[in-house]
Amino acid sequence: MMSNENKWASVTEELEQKDIMRANKLIQMLEAEGAVNNIPKIEKEFDKIQQEWKHRIITSEFVTKLYRSLEALKFAKAHNDGIKTSRGELFQELIDKKGWEPVQAIWSKMEELEEKYKGKIPETEIKKLEKEYKKSMEYIMTEIGVGYQSVIEREFEKRIRIYQKRLERSVKFDFSTWLHSARKQKGYTLKDLADKAGISVSYIHRFEKNQRRAPSVPIVVKLATALDYDPTMVLNMIGQGADSLGLPSKSDPVELLDLLNVSSLKVGGKTIGTVEKNLLVSIVEQVVQEEWEDEDVWTEGKDLFVKIVKLQKKLNSKKK
Structure with a gap:
């Protein structure tokens, strides 16, 4: 476990000793055993320090660190009480x-x-x-x-x-509305379109619900072709233009989520199924799209950990 001295060093090195001494009581309260059950008193002490130092720029980073530690205690208390908070x-x-x-x-x-x-x-x-x-x-x-x-x-x-x-x-043309309408006109289910385009059902569903960013060129081409639309026309409608149809060079980066969705995947030499693939995509999406800070990881990362364990179990079951 990190010592109090090391933990607070980055925000105390610029402060005078008297400032650090003033905050020691609160630091000790924050680090004490059972601090999670002492939040009201800790808040009261924090408010005293904040009031004393509220116009002193030099202490701002220190006070912020104190507050985030207090905030982490509140997350822990909510977790202990079985309450989901943000x-x-x-x-x-x-x-x-x-x-x-x-x-x-x-x-x-x-x-x-x-x-x-x-x-x-x-x-x-x-x-x-x-x-x-x-x-x-x-x-x-x-x-x-x-x-x-x-x-x-x-x-x-x-x-x-x-x-x-x-x-x-968002895009100039509402891609989600077009995709849903075009699929219905063809009489395709989500699975029908997924099979024709070689894209997962969940990925197409998220596009239709407008839960995904503007689609990449390879995705548009696959979906448009599967729906018997001219890919160039659809690309123009969403503002990508016909020039976008050129194949990427080896040096061009590829969007990771697109790559996962349009490719067949193997793990340990065995092709993984739709369920495992969707879990993997969901994990990667959560990693790249969430904006966490250090204090959030152990609470807000819980859902991510559950998905990882679930994926691991499914992959292990395929090895048997």
């Missing part, structure tokens, strides 16, 4: 408890927009959110302080990044 929910709880009205207003607006646009918030609305967030920075810096400032920045900026990524994944 960083976003803990953040909502924090801003409600503190009564930070400007922060609450923007966060509520984000929730409203997510509900209104079903998660696909348009660029104009994203820009408005960014503008409102920047306007609130004066309040955050003067009234809330540097310790909580980084926590607020992390949550807001993470959400904005998610919205922007969703926007980037």
